[in-house]
Amino acid sequence: xxxxxxxxxxxxxxxxxxxxxxxxxxxxxxxxxxxxxxxxxxxxxxxxxxxxxxxxxxxxxxxxxxxxxxxxxxxxxxxxxxxxxxxxxxxxxxxxxxxxxxxxxxxxxxxxxxxxxxxxxxxxxxxxxxxxxxxxxxxxxxxxxxxxxxxxxxxxxxxxxxxxxxxxxxxxxxxxxxxxxxxxxxxxxxxxxxxxxxxxxxxxxxxxxxxxxxxxxxxxxxxxxxx
Numbered sequence: 001x002x003x004x005x006x007x008x009x010x011x012x013x014x015x016x017x018x019x020x021x022x023x024x025x026x027x028x029x030x031x032x033x034x035x036x037x038x039x040x041x042x043x044x045x046x047x048x049x050x051x052x053x054x055x056x057x058x059x060x061x062x063x064x065x066x067x068x069x070x071x072x073x074x075x076x077x078x079x080x081x082x083x084x085x086x087x088x089x090x091x092x093x094x095x096x097x098x099x100x101x102x103x104x105x106x107x108x109x110x111x112x113x114x115x116x117x118x119x120x121x122x123x124x125x126x127x128x129x130x131x132x133x134x135x136x137x138x139x140x141x142x143x144x145x146x147x148x149x150x151x152x153x154x155x156x157x158x159x160x161x162x163x164x165x166x167x168x169x170x171x172x173x174x175x176x177x178x179x180x181x182x183x184x185x186x187x188x189x190x191x192x193x194x195x196x197x198x199x200x201x202x203x204x205x206x207x208x209x210x211x212x213x214x215x216x217x218x219x220x221x222x223x224x225x226x227x
Contacts, residue, residue: 039076041085044099046074048092051163063091098135109133125151125206140221147177147206147214154203168198168220175214178205188216 049059060067065080065087072078073088080088082096089099111133120127125148132142145153162168170179171193179186179194181202188194196202198220206214 037076038073038079041079041100042074042076044101045070045088045092048094048099049074050165052092054092059088059091063087065091109135120146124153125149126153128153140219142217142219144173145204145216145218147175147204147216149206149208149210149212151214152203152205162198162220164199166198166220167195168202168218169193169195170204170216170218173215173217175212176207177214177216178207179203180205 049056054062056067056070059065059070063070065073065084069078069080069084070088073080073084085099086096089096092099109132111131117130117134118128126145128143128145130141130143132140134141147153170188172188172190174190176187176189179188179196179202181196182200186194187207204216206212208214
């Protein structure tokens with residue numbers, strides 16, 4: 001999913017200064033520097049790596065951090081120094097403060113209506129808007145989808161693209177839609193809600209031929225696959 005400019009959570013001077021002090025002192029990115037638990041950091045590194053389609057070997061080549069070290073970090077078995085963490089962040093094309101979530105000044109993120117990412121595929125009668133932030137490390141994404149009569153999601157250039165292990169929940173707000181998931185078809189009417197493994201082949205269709213637009217909300221969460 002393409003990035004959207006977000007103005008609601010700018011990096012604070014205090015956070016930037018904290019990262020700089022930690023880096024210069026060579027402290028570890030765990031509780032000893034008051035920053036990130038190694039298990040939390042490891043899970044975050046793994047999720048970001050996998051969502052970028054990178055293997056451990058790929059990240060090793062991009063970051064200069066050995067594969068055994070990366071594996072230990074991802075399992076939470078070791079807490080990397082800030083120097084190593086900075087290399088991992090660089091390999092993931094992030095700032096160190098983003099990897100350690102120091103850019104986040106609180107637990108609240110607001111995306112204004114004017115900041116929403118919008119797109120779609122006119123030929124397939126599909127338009128959408130992403131309601132949540134596209135900042136790295138978000139655990140879920142909410143989007144609203146509109147389908148014209150006969151419209152469908154799922155074109156080759158039709159985001160969102162879901163990472164392995166994702167789960168999706170969709171709520172039909174208007175009209176009726178058909179979910180086609182892993183070759184099976186499910187009819188959903190207004191008010192119906194469905195949850196499924198989003199890394200399986202799937203798309204939504206509006207079965208009506210005229211004068212009946214359909215609309216649904218979709219929430220995709222990473223790393224929650226049931227099996």
